[in-house]
Amino acid sequence: MPPTNKTPPLIEFKGTTLPIVTVSLRSLQLGELGEAASALFGDDPFFDGEAAVLDLSQAAAASSAKWQFLKELFRTHGLNVIGVRGGSDELRESARTAGLPTYAAVDRSLRAAPRADDELPAPAAPPPVPEAKPEPAPEEKPAPAASAGARSPTLFLTRPLRSGQQIYARGGDLVVLAAVNSGAEVIADGNIHIYAPLHGRALAGASGDTEARIFSTRFDAQLVSVAGLYRTFDSGVPSDLAGKAVQVRLAEKTGDSSGKLVVEPLRTE
Incomplete structure (x- = not known):
């Protein structure tokens, strides 16, 4: 019989999806970036060695940059810069010469990336695997469904949420006391309170609660959603909202209208 053992190939190609942080730069000045x-x-290092791509589409017009110093700047915070995207041809060529290839400007966070002003049904948030529950005895009647106003204990998040991580407060509110980084996602069936920078995505009222709201003391989100309506900020957060305290809510329905998602400054006086 011929031998059945085969020598495994020395090189194999497999498709995979790796978490990569996109860092949008509005300046290429080292001093300004270092302070920011x-x-x-x-x-101290904030990240744990994640790969990062520098998005140059919003950076000031320039033909080159001090790429090695930029890489070192982000390395001190735990990011390994592996390439760039966007920006002028001259800027990308300058980066390529410095060993940073160009990546296509594709946002993989949404299947069909809508514009910043679009308000569309949010993609279904993948909930955690539910805990197994024992089957009721045959003579027992099924318990009635919980009312919309029922709430589980509030979930508190006290550590930074990094790119690719997700927290889901099932049946209740979520209070976040640390930064939600770009690429991270916080979800709650109730309200979401974020007392820190919000750079990622926040989805409140995930089970359909139209009264749910999102509060953020420092708003710079990629996406916000309440009860199935969402808004993205692919081109950046408007200047009247960026970095400020805001609330996100649904406006009251009128007639056959399905409502409107409102993102507005939070009045504290």
């Missing part, structure tokens, strides 16, 4: 990074992440 320190204000966001402090002086």
